[in-house]
Amino acid sequence: MIAAIFSVNWAIYRMNTLEKIQTNLSNFSKSERKVAEVILTSPQTAIHASIATLAKMADVSEPTVNRFCRRLDTKGFPDFKLHLAQSLANGTPYVSRHVDEDDGPDSYTNKIFESSMAALDAARQSIDPMAINRAVDILTQAQQISFFGLGASSSVAHDAQNKFFRFNVPVVCFDDVLMMRMSCINATAGSVLVLFSHTGRTKALVEVARLARESNAQVISITAKDSPLARESTLAVTVEVPEDTDMFIPMASRLAHLTVIDVLATGFTLRRGPRFRDNLKRVKEAIRESRFEKPANL
Amino acid sequence: MIAAIFSVNWAIYRMNTLEKIQTNLSNFSKSERKVAEVILTSPQTAIHASIATLAKMADVSEPTVNRFCRRLDTKGFPDFKLHLAQSLANGTPYVSRHVDEDDGPDSYTNKIFESSMAALDAARQSIDPMAINRAVDILTQAQQISFFGLGASSSVAHDAQNKFFRFNVPVVCFDDVLMMRMSCINATAGSVLVLFSHTGRTKALVEVARLARESNAQVISITAKDSPLARESTLAVTVEVPEDTDMFIPMASRLAHLTVIDVLATGFTLRRGPRFRDNLKRVKEAIRESRFEKPANL
């Protein structure tokens, strides 16, 4: 049995022309189906061909090709090619994005990269920029920022620490529940905690959020919408990621959370103004001597 | 002064038609520049217009438009429209993906997500699937896997550890040079080290790679092409990421490296066969009781 071991439901966010052809295959007439099959087998050829060449390839007449295009809600053949070209540009030559048992390295590499990109696209659309803005507000006013994450999210927290450390802000990062709890007890009104959790259902982390709020600290969570963690936070930046349901390891959510960190960091530097960014330059220069010089001609 | 504070150099990995027009603006003749400006201001209109309409909009003759298309290495006007359509499809309605001083939360959120997606796309195209395949070969035969990363790459190494730990393989992870060096001394022929470095020029890490090889360990590096680290490794999985040159923090490279981890992990599970994936299921079930139950209707 060949099982799809991880899948991303692409249909959720984009009804690509190529897919449209695939799904409507049964609704087409006999001749139109011939056209559809020629296009599906070599879409790259199709977009560069004239209506005459395509008709000959499908062994139908030119008007049939034209009617086929119109049936797909396009103005005509040139317009159809435009739509098709856009589908292809998105790097989805496959209709299905499942990784299968018998996929080769080339195939699964592409599929995973494409799934990741798709997940980021979905995440982007689900994020509320106003939440980002409020989060930046809170972060800029923080006296100390703590980043917390457990399991797969611990690396996300580490990354956030690394980033904000360069901003010359007091930062800490914990991936250990006991340390988190201790840290919460000592938190003050000027403390800001940023908690990362894909599900927002990790009991220990929700408890940490509650503890922190009892110490009057601000709690920002980067997590799922309507989750217990989101409810327990001062501000929830909710991210919807189409996580691969069959795979047993979270993949796409980390990427989305890391990108949210980048967005927050960007908002942070913008808020602080140009003078502040000189700091970053100095930090970067400080690491330079630990590196091998890059050849000048590159 | 409104400065672009971080930019992604798109030109490196994709000469997007829209950018090509933008950058070559000065090389065009007077009339051609008129055409360029019309296209840049409303590319969406341009792809649906005929050569006659476009000529009228730019207030030039039709052959001028045609010559303009040819100058951009296309076969003619229809071919040009195809290329332009593909540029637009990649989610780049803007010509520039720079974050500006005066960008609002909505704007910079979108720009950063799009840059990240673009970076993943570039990375995907630059990766050699055969290198991935060899890396999977080496990893599946490892007696022990060590993940090393310094600075911004340390969170990448942590993530890799988290992922491979679930595979029930002996894994360690260090983000500290001294520990890395000690670990290298004790390495054996069955040891596999995976080193992450965006630049591949961090002196300490290159030295670690050399030490490990002296102990007959296998060294896989996820890094830049033709870098000192790549040369010092048994196998280099090279990833080209268009890193933002003006920003002082690496952003896109982590995402690309994390995705490479996902790809390697996928290859690993595929190689191990379906029976092996039961392990993953059990690991996942083991964490379940630490979570709040999700409502059934969701």
Add this chain to the structure above:
DNA sequence: CACTTTTTCGTAAATTAACTACATTAAAGA
């Protein structure tokens, strides 16, 4: 089963768009 109706499909003509060749104009250099 014959006949009607509807759908499908192709031929040929018409229209539209794109391209080429050439002439004219503008710009640059001598």
Add this chain to the structure above:
DNA sequence: TCTTTAATGTAGTTAATTTACGAAAAAGTG
């Protein structure tokens, strides 16, 4: 100022797409 070269437009040619119509096939109907 004249010559040369590059740039642009006009008009004509060619190619491509679309429309109109009619034949054939399929699906109903008495």
